[in-house]
Amino acid sequence: xxxxxxxxxxxxxxxxxxxxxxxxxxxxxxxxxxxxxxxxxxxxxxxxxxxxxxxxxxxxxxxxxxxxxxxxxxxxxxxxxxxxxxxxxxxxxxxxxxxxxxxxxxxxxxxxxxxxxxxxxxxxxxxxxxxxxxxxxxxxxxxxxxxxxxxxxxxxxxxxxxxxxxxxxxxxxxxxxxxxxxxxxxxxxxxxxxxxxxxxxxxxxxxxxxxxx
Amino acid sequence: xxxxxxxxxxxxxxxxxxxxxxxxxxxxxxxxxxxxxxxxxxxxxxxxxxxxxxxxxxxxxxxxxxxxxxxxxxxxxxxxxxxxxxxxxxxxxxxxxxxxxxxxxxxxxxxxxxxxxxxxxxxxxxxxxxxxxxxxxxxxxxxxxxxxxxxxxxxxxxxxxxxxxxxxxxxxxxxxxxxxxxxxxxxxxxxxxxxxxxxxxxxxxxxxxxxxx
DNA sequence: CAGAGTTTGTGCCAATTTTCACAAAGTATA
DNA sequence: TATACTTTGTGAAAATTGGCACAAACTCTG
Numbered sequence: 295x296x297x298x299x300x301x302x303x304x305x306x307x308x309x310x311x312x313x314x315x316x317x318x319x320x321x322x323x324x325x326x327x328x329x330x331x332x333x334x335x336x337x338x339x340x341x342x343x344x345x346x347x348x349x350x351x352x353x354x355x356x357x358x359x360x361x362x363x364x365x366x367x368x369x370x371x372x373x374x375x376x377x378x379x380x381x382x383x384x385x386x387x388x389x390x391x392x393x394x395x396x397x398x399x400x401x402x403x404x405x406x407x408x409x410x411x412x413x414x415x416x417x418x419x420x421x422x423x424x425x426x427x428x429x430x431x432x433x434x435x436x437x438x439x440x441x442x443x444x445x446x447x448x449x450x451x452x453x454x455x456x457x458x459x460x461x462x463x464x465x466x467x468x469x470x471x472x473x474x475x476x477x478x479x480x481x482x483x484x485x486x487x488x489x490x491x492x493x494x495x496x497x498x499x500x501x502x503x504x505x506x507x
Numbered sequence: 508x509x510x511x512x513x514x515x516x517x518x519x520x521x522x523x524x525x526x527x528x529x530x531x532x533x534x535x536x537x538x539x540x541x542x543x544x545x546x547x548x549x550x551x552x553x554x555x556x557x558x559x560x561x562x563x564x565x566x567x568x569x570x571x572x573x574x575x576x577x578x579x580x581x582x583x584x585x586x587x588x589x590x591x592x593x594x595x596x597x598x599x600x601x602x603x604x605x606x607x608x609x610x611x612x613x614x615x616x617x618x619x620x621x622x623x624x625x626x627x628x629x630x631x632x633x634x635x636x637x638x639x640x641x642x643x644x645x646x647x648x649x650x651x652x653x654x655x656x657x658x659x660x661x662x663x664x665x666x667x668x669x670x671x672x673x674x675x676x677x678x679x680x681x682x683x684x685x686x687x688x689x690x691x692x693x694x695x696x697x698x699x700x701x702x703x704x705x706x707x708x709x710x711x712x713x714x715x716x717x718x719x720x
Numbered sequence: 721c722a723g724a725g726t727t728t729g730t731g732c733c734a735a736t737t738t739t740c741a742c743a744a745a746g747t748a749t750a
Numbered sequence: 751t752a753t754a755c756t757t758t759g760t761g762a763a764a765a766t767t768g769g770c771a772c773a774a775a776c777t778c779t780g
Binding site for chain 1: 515518519522523526527547548549585586587591593600601603604605607608610611613614615616654655657678679680681685687688689693695697699701702703704705706707708709710711712713715
């Protein structure tokens, strides 16, 4: 419960724990130990305890963690007690898939707008969202109070879109374009480069052969 | 150039360098320094040099790196001079988007098959791929020599599909299902949990406020 | 309620990864 | 060719991260 910087890995894992705990609450399981939670998430018991330790003391010695209490506490800390408005820029195959992805809303992430510069894609309706032209972006982002942007445009357009979003005060960007974005320090970018993920895996294949041959 | 273990982060970044270098070659730029390459990829010059150092000595003191030479060398090392066969399991919105994602083929990753357990999705045609029933998976994986699997099924079905793939000798798995997969040590899994990526960003929003308020 | 058994929280250590910093090796110029 | 620059490659230092191990805190049982 010190105010040290929390490692990025810890933050990511905390959401895994929360997902598991939420499941346990549904199953009417009231208590779980770090060892069991680790088992279910393929992590070590020490890792579980250390990660939780960054945020407070939630456990009871000899008994473990109360699932409902832990769930409530983590949701509060992680800002999951409120919803975040998200906009998707780029309505190609990937953008469309994101618009219809059911996992977001379940977890408090509301996609409230979608944009594309291609007039053939403008007007497409997906669930309750209609794709709007890029020109509308500034107005809509401000009106709908969007704080997270998803970039699903080709690499060449990515920086331009990013600059627009940053200027409008969007604080975080999830970037699917295979390019490195430049943003000011107070904006957080998370890159998800699908090709690169696969490439990294393929490197493992090349190397595994060498290792076991 | 020693045979020490290469950090995972280095492997991932090497593909970023390669992407950038490829761009430079196209632009007819023949030489680049670690400082410039770092600038373009938002990484430090020292990081660039150290990363490249794991694979060999490619630079010339006082001059920098020859882009064409570096490109050729890295492609060889990374196994990018050959193509890998990839199968997608799950043909929902995300799976469909992956099937039509142009970035893969460009980088030597050939999606050669797609499967779904839902009979309504079987038979769907996407580019040159037809969605096949899950029962066909064992036969097709072996016949087409698939070495990388992509899991884009709901969380509950993910482990079952994984077990099938592992049994068939698939060495790497890219997992989009929001669940932890159990695999033997010689199989490499990379998780891409889109909701979790967004959640991690939203945590940053919560925390940033505290930091600057 | 005493004693045996569990499980947490955390200081400390080990391993990994990044950054620093500088000698060595090159280029460019006159 | 000599001198001034530039840039690499890499040991060594610093920072980060994960794992161990154990005292302290609690539960459970008879």
